[in-house]
Amino acid sequence: MTGVLDDKVVIVTGAAGGIGEGYARAISEAGARVVAADIDEGGAKRVADAIQAEGGDATPVRVDIASLESCEAMAEAAVATYGGIDGLVNNAALFGGIKHESMLSGDFDYYLKIYDINLHGALRCVRACFGPMSERGGGAIVNQSSTAAWMPGGTYGITKLGINGLTRDLAMELGGMNIRINAIAPGPTDTEALRGGVPGEIIDGIVSQMALKRRGQPEDLAGTCVFLLSEASAWMTGQILTVDGGHTFRV
Numbered sequence: 001m002t003g004v005l006d007d008k009v010v011i012v013t014g015a016a017g018g019i020g021e022g023y024a025r026a027i028s029e030a031g032a033r034v035v036a037a038d039i040d041e042g043g044a045k046r047v048a049d050a051i052q053a054e055g056g057d058a059t060p061v062r063v064d065i066a067s068l069e070s071c072e073a074m075a076e077a078a079v080a081t082y083g084g085i086d087g088l089v090n091n092a093a094l095f096g097g098i099k100h101e102s103m104l105s106g107d108f109d110y111y112l113k114i115y116d117i118n119l120h121g122a123l124r125c126v127r128a129c130f131g132p133m134s135e136r137g138g139g140a141i142v143n144q145s146s147t148a149a150w151m152p153g154g155t156y157g158i159t160k161l162g163i164n165g166l167t168r169d170l171a172m173e174l175g176g177m178n179i180r181i182n183a184i185a186p187g188p189t190d191t192e193a194l195r196g197g198v199p200g201e202i203i204d205g206i207v208s209q210m211a212l213k214r215r216g217q218p219e220d221l222a223g224t225c226v227f228l229l230s231e232a233s234a235w236m237t238g239q240i241l242t243v244d245g246g247h248t249f250r251v
């Protein structure tokens, strides 16, 4: 998809590794200038440096999506560095190392924290970025959901179900500004976070029930992300695209 994002400026949150790194690299290969944003400043710099070394144009930014001020500073850095914002990928979330606690007896403050990062964090980034996007005549936003939204996935799964609702709702508010917003719902994707958080035999059990008998790789998701940022999806908004090797089938 070389060139489909030429002249675009795209912010990717959670870009310090895993799926976010895959998105940032693919978006750069498609021609965009990339703001690699993460709370892990060193990881974001490593990814931006790697993109630069491969001939792309990327800049690292530290962001904590728990803070609106931090999200606004991220948007300001994108405008100061590259002159505007055309795309936002809301990929950052609490996933690697997350504790799966009982809905009935787990720590309530931790429950609220997962919502605050995984759901409200995406909204904070949209609030920070829609103004500069609108000034450019429009833009495209990709939210990161999960197939966990359609399973008993505990607090994490509910936050991803919330991302699906947020995507649909914001589509209505943003559409008049020619800003599109869609979501990707990945199945089990082979990142350090997945390997560290879910026992291998459980992942293997899930994979054995999938139509395509393998874990996804970040590259398996990146084409959909580039498509949703590009003009090829110009009349799509408010949609949740499942990319999961045939793990879930919804009617």
Ligand SMILES: NC(=O)c1ccc[n+]([C@@H]2O[C@H](COP(=O)([O-])OP(=O)(O)OC[C@H]3O[C@@H](n4cnc5c(N)ncnc54)[C@H](O)[C@@H]3O)[C@@H](O)[C@H]2O)c1
Residues within 6 Å of the ligand: 013, 014, 015, 016, 017, 018, 019, 020, 037, 038, 039, 040, 063, 064, 065, 066, 091, 092, 093, 094, 095, 096, 117, 144, 145, 146, 147, 185, 186, 187, 188, 189, 190, 191, 192, 193, 194
């Ligand atoms: N790997 C999978 O199987 C899978 C499946 C479905 C959905 N997802 C989703 O894909 C995304 C990336 O997953 P991953 O596997 O690469 O995991 P990951 O844990 O490596 O990625 C999350 C990134 O978000 C960053 N982050 C966390 N809190 C932040 C904050 N407050 N501010 C800014 N950045 C913050 C982390 O530093 C990390 O780089 C997440 O949204 C996850 O929920 C993953």
